[in-house]
Amino acid sequence: MNTRDWYRSVLSTKTVGIAGCGGLGSNCAAALARAAIGRLIIADFDTVSEANLDRQYFFRDQLGLPKTQALAATIHRIDPAVSVVPHTVRVDTKNLLDLFADCDVLIEAFDEAAQKAMLIETILQYRPDLPLISSSGLAGWGKSDSMRVYRSQNLIMIGDLSSEVSETLPPTAGRVAIAANIQANEVIALLLGDKP
Amino acid sequence: MTILLNNNQEDFAAPEQGLSVSELLAAKGWxxxxxxxxxxxTLVKREDWSSCRVVEGDEVEALHLVSGG
Incomplete structure (x- = not known):
C-alpha cells in the first residue's frame, strides 16, 4: 500500500471529538474530513450568524442553522464517508465526559477562556489518558511565527498563550485557521502513531 | 531552588520546604x-494552589488561557 492510501486507511478507523464549532472547530473539522477521518463527534450550542462568516467554515446560505447541523452538511459535501455525530448542546462538566467518551483524540475548540479551562481541567482530572489538543492565544493578525505548540504529556496547546480577543484585537481568518489547522495536523500525527 | 518551568530551568529564592504554587506564580508576576x-x-486545581508545594527539581507547567476561537 502506498503512503497516501496507508494514512487514509488508518485515519478512516479513528474518531475525533471537537468541542466547539466556531473558528477553530469548523476549520479543524474541514481539514480532518479532507484527511479521511472516520468519525467526528462535534458539539456546539450556537447557530451560524453573519459575524461568524469572517473566519468560520460556514456559508451565507447556512445563516441561522445550528452550527453542528451546518458543519455536518459541509463535512458530508467534502467527504460523504465521514461519519458525523452532532450534539447541539452547551458542553459542560456534566455532559463532557459522556459526549466524548469514545474518542481517540479530543480537540478543545471553544471561544471563551473559562470554557477552555473547564474542559482542560475536567479531562486532565478524569481522562488523563485521552489526548487533548487545545488552543490559547490566536487573536489579531500577523505574527505567524509566534504560534507555538506546547507539549505536556497528553496535552498539546497551540497558540501564543497571550493574544486575547478584544474590541481592538479581533480574531481574523488567517490566524484562526492557522491555529485550527495546526490542531488538525497534530491530531493526524497522533493518530498515525507519532510520539509527541 | 531550581525547577523546570514550562521546559525552562529557572532558579527561585525559596525556603527548604519550597514554594507554594501561589507563591511561585506571584514570583513570576503571573x-x-x-x-x-x-x-x-499532575493537575493542581486552583483551590490547592496555596497548599501544593513546589520543591527543588520539580517540573512545573503553567499554561495561560485566553479567549478566542
Missing part, C-alpha cells in the same frame, strides 16, 4: 485569571 498548572504532570 496573575492571569485562567491558568492551568501541572506539577510533575
Amino acid at each position: 496573575t492571569f485569571p485562567l491558568i492551568i498548572v501541572r506539577v510533575n504532570g
